[in-house]
Amino acid sequence: MKILSKDFFQRDTVQVARDLIGKKLIRKINNQIITCIITETEAYTHDDPASHCYIGKTQRNIAMFGPVGHAYIYISYGIHFCFNIVSRDLQSPAGGVLIRAGIVDNQIITGPGNLTKALSINKSHYGLNLIDESSEIYILDGLQVENSQVQITPRIGISKAKDKPWRFLLKK
DNA sequence: AAGGCGATTGCCT
DNA sequence: GGCAATCGCCTTT
Numbered sequence: 001m002k003i004l005s006k007d008f009f010q011r012d013t014v015q016v017a018r019d020l021i022g023k024k025l026i027r028k029i030n031n032q033i034i035t036c037i038i039t040e041t042e043a044y045t046h047d048d049p050a051s052h053c054y055i056g057k058t059q060r061n062i063a064m065f066g067p068v069g070h071a072y073i074y075i076s077y078g079i080h081f082c083f084n085i086v087s088r089d090l091q092s093p094a095g096g097v098l099i100r101a102g103i104v105d106n107q108i109i110t111g112p113g114n115l116t117k118a119l120s121i122n123k124s125h126y127g128l129n130l131i132d133e134s135s136e137i138y139i140l141d142g143l144q145v146e147n148s149q150v151q152i153t154p155r156i157g158i159s160k161a162k163d164k165p166w167r168f169l170l171k172k
Numbered sequence: 173a174a175g176g177c178g179a180t181t182g183c184c185t
Numbered sequence: 186g187g188c189a190a191t192c193g194c195c196t197t198t
Contacts, residue, residue, distance in 0.1 A: 042179070050179065052194095060194055076180050078192030084179085098179055113180055158179055174198080185187080 004139040005131050009068035009087040013095035016087040017043035018152075018168050020097060022145035027119045028136050034119060037142065039108065039170040040101035042155045044084070046094040049160040053094035064094040069131035072096045073116075073123055080113025083121050085130060085139070101169075145170065 004023065009016055018041075025036040044051035046064075052074065053064040063072040064086055072084040088095035101110045109118045116122065121137070130138050151169040154162055 044179070052179075055195080058195070074179080075191095075193060077178060077190075079190070080180050082179065096179095100179090111181065155179075174196100176196090177194095178192105181190095183187105183189090 001140045001142070003131065003133050004069070004141060006067075006069050009085060009131070010090065011087070012089050013045045013087045013092070013097060014043040014166055016085075017041040017097040017166065018150065020085070020099070020139070021150055021168050021170050022142045024140040024142050025099070025102060025119070026138050026140055027121070029120060034104060036102040036104045036109075036115070036119060038099055038102045038139075040099075040110070041168050042098045042100060043087075043166040044096050044098060046088070046092050048164065050155065050158040050162075050164075051095070053096070057094070061094070063127045064096045066127065067129075069129065071125050071128040071130055071137065073121065073126045075123065076113060081116040081122050082112040083116050083119075083125075100167075 020038050020041050023038050027034040046053050052061045057065045068086050070086045076082050084096035084098045087097050100112045104118045109115050149171050151171050152165050153167045155167045
């Protein structure tokens with residue numbers, strides 16, 4: 001199975017969010033490997049009021065303005081780490097895809113905070129290069145997921161731009 | 173220097 | 186369905 005490269009992430013953020021469904025997130029811890037099949041994502045673009053990068057480049061969101069295929073991680077409500085992959089086309093200054101759920105150890109983990117907990121992802125991975133197989137975290141291509149297997153809904157847990165249908169879920 | 177708030181979660185009713 | 190927990194980040198003084 002092939003590792004996803006820069007080309008995959010250097011496309012329209014919403015399209016990347018859609019295409020990440022069914023991909024395999026690999027988490028290496030020493031010589032142990034955890035595999036996570038991505039089942040839920042959300043897209044956040046630079047011209048989207050709900051995105052952290054909407055306000056422009058700051059110390060917090062600077063990773064989303066950096067190279068695609070790297071990690072953007074933030075703390076939510078002072079408690080939870082949330083994991084995003086920097087993705088955008090060449091015209092956009094910033095953007096990312098939030099990974100909201102996945103299958104780990106044959107078990108579905110829902111919620112971005114729960115997922116980072118299951119994969120031991122934290123702020124130390126901020127900006128990590130994910131398109132390098134020697135990294136602790138990278139993404140492998142999976143089986144092609146048909147459009148009929150992907151459910152599209154508005155994003156959840158946000159107060160702005162609630163109408164954008166930028167949430168993608170693998171149907172059961 | 174300080175205040176308000178959030179891309180959340182889990183527990184309580 | 187409602188809300189408390191909890192703190193880093195951004196804005197305003």
